[in-house]
Amino acid sequence: MADQLEKERSALAAMQERSSRFASSGGLERAANMKVEASDVFISTAAKAGTTWMQQICHQLRTGGNMDFEEICDVVPFLESAEDTGIDVEGGQCCKPRIFKTHFWEPYTPKGGKYIVVVRHPYDVAVSFFKFLEGWYFQAGEISIDVFLLDFWLKRGVPKDISDNASALHHMASWWPRHAEPNVLWLFYEDMKDDMEKEVRRVADFIGVNDEQKITQALEMSTFDFMKANKERFGEGRFKRMRNVAMGLAADAGAENYKVRVGGGQKHLLSDAVKAAIDEKWRTVCQPVMGATSYEEWREAWKAKQAK
Numbered sequence: 358m359a360d361q362l363e364k365e366r367s368a369l370a371a372m373q374e375r376s377s378r379f380a381s382s383g384g385l386e387r388a389a390n391m392k393v394e395a396s397d398v399f400i401s402t403a404a405k406a407g408t409t410w411m412q413q414i415c416h417q418l419r420t421g422g423n424m425d426f427e428e429i430c431d432v433v434p435f436l437e438s439a440e441d442t443g444i445d446v447e448g449g450q451c452c453k454p455r456i457f458k459t460h461f462w463e464p465y466t467p468k469g470g471k472y473i474v475v476v477r478h479p480y481d482v483a484v485s486f487f488k489f490l491e492g493w494y495f496q497a498g499e500i501s502i503d504v505f506l507l508d509f510w511l512k513r514g515v516p517k518d519i520s521d522n523a524s525a526l527h528h529m530a531s532w533w534p535r536h537a538e539p540n541v542l543w544l545f546y547e548d549m550k551d552d553m554e555k556e557v558r559r560v561a562d563f564i565g566v567n568d569e570q571k572i573t574q575a576l577e578m579s580t581f582d583f584m585k586a587n588k589e590r591f592g593e594g595r596f597k598r599m600r601n602v603a604m605g606l607a608a609d610a611g612a613e614n615y616k617v618r619v620g621g622g623q624k625h626l627l628s629d630a631v632k633a634a635i636d637e638k639w640r641t642v643c644q645p646v647m648g649a650t651s652y653e654e655w656r657e658a659w660k661a662k663q664a665k
Contacts, residue, residue, distance in 0.1 A: 365504045372495045373509065375604045377520070384440035385519045389465050391436075391446045396454040397470035398564055399436070401461065401532065403525035405485035406477040407546040408458050409591050414557055414579045415456045415473070418566045422574035423451070424587065428594040433458055435596065436467075442599045454564055462516065462523035463531035470540070473560065476529045477546035478652050479635050483510060483525075484623040493597075493611025506631050511638060526642040533646050545656055553579070 398415060402408045412433040416423070426432045432451055434444045436459040446457065459466060466472070487502050487510075513524035523531065536543045542563040549556045554576055561572050577583065584591055592614060601610050627635075639651060649655035 362504070365500050366508060368495055368499045369504060369508055372490075372500070375606060376494060378604045379600065380438045380441050380520070382520055385437055387440055388436045388446060388459075389461065389467060389519055391467050393467045393469035394455065395469060395471075396565075397467075398454050398456045398473060399466060399470055400433070400456065400458045400473050400475070401463070401466055401528075402458075402475045403477075403482060403528040404460050404522070405482050405489060406525065407475040407544075407549065408460075410549070410579065410584070411473060411475055411544075411560075412456070412458050413584060413591070414560055414575055415564060417575035417578045418557070418561050418564060418571055419452055419454065419456070421568065421571035422578055424578070424590070426590065428589075429591055430458070430593065430595050435459070435593075437461065438596055438600065441603075442595050456564075460522060460528070461519075462528045463535065465516070465519055471542075471563065472532075472535075472540060473542045473544065473563065474529075474532045474536070475544045475546055475549075479525055479639065480624045480627055480632065481546075483631070483635065484626050486510060486525075488623075489614060493614045494606070502626055503628055503631055506627075507634060511631075511634050514642075524638070524642070526638050530643050530646040543659075545659065547656065548660075 400408060400411045400415065402411070409429060412429045416429065416433050430442075433456045434446060435442075436446060436457045439446045439457075450456070454471075483506050484502070487505050490505075491497050491500075511524070513522060513527070515527055516523050532541070532543075535541050542559065544556055544559070557576055557579065558572060561567070561575070566572065593611070597611055598608075601608055624632075636651070643652075643655070644650055647655045649658055
């Protein structure tokens with residue numbers, strides 16, 4: 358047992374070293390300090406909280422149903438890795454508004470634009486993040502979900518610098534004080550699943566799309582079934598081609614890891630110890646900011662406020 362744990366932690370350390378080469382420091386600095394246009398839209402989420410889904414929704418709303426891209430980040434760039442994958446963040450996009458995805462927490466996000474913040478239950482974020490990196494950043498079976506979450510994901514906190522990601526809970530807490538600002542749209546992933554049309558219409562209104570045909574097209578082309586049928590366009594293909602080798606991975610690592618998966622329903626993969634650790638981190642990081650003892654309580658309070 359001790360030997361197995363030591364092997365897993367060694368593999369985890371190797372994974373962390375590789376992930377430290379995710380993006381160049383110069384690219385990150387220039388991304389954070391980009392020249393922002395007032396109409397620019399930044400999709401800001403913790404990793405695996407609905408980013409790709411929102412990229413597709415926004416792109417389909419602004420284009421009215423254009424799938425002329427190889428991978429979604431070709432047309433809705435990932436801000437942090439843009440320079441390292443050959444994209445000029447200050448250049449033009451296919452149409453207005455320009456849209457970017459980012460996992461920067463609020464202090465590092467470029468200022469002066471509009472912000473769509475999507476949050477998701479931390480239990481689901483945890484499982485989804487593990488599943489996404491398994492088979493890409495590390496081999497299946499090499500690191501258990503408990504070691505990955507307890508020794509890595511939950512150890513994240515306040516970023517030490519721009520190259521460091523905030524924890525998922527620090528990310529949502531960093532944005533919450535701004536949730537009522539007119540240039541911030543707050544969305545719960547679970548609400549998107551429960552009533553997709555309502556939430557897509559909120560997004561459309563926020564980014565200035567009032568064409569009913571475009572909205573209808575976006576609704577049709579942002580469903581799970583549609584995106585699964587086009588899964589190759591939602592899997593960080595551009596990033597993998599251009600950064601895998603730089604991170605010390607095989608060129609084809611993660612080739613079959615796509616982002617379109619059934620959301621939620623995998624909380625059973627979390628041990629009681631991991632759930633307890635996530636709950637404790639919520640109480641430490643989020644409760645003082647959101648005023649709720651749990652994610653569920655926070656979401657219900659939000660829904661009640663919205664209903665008034």
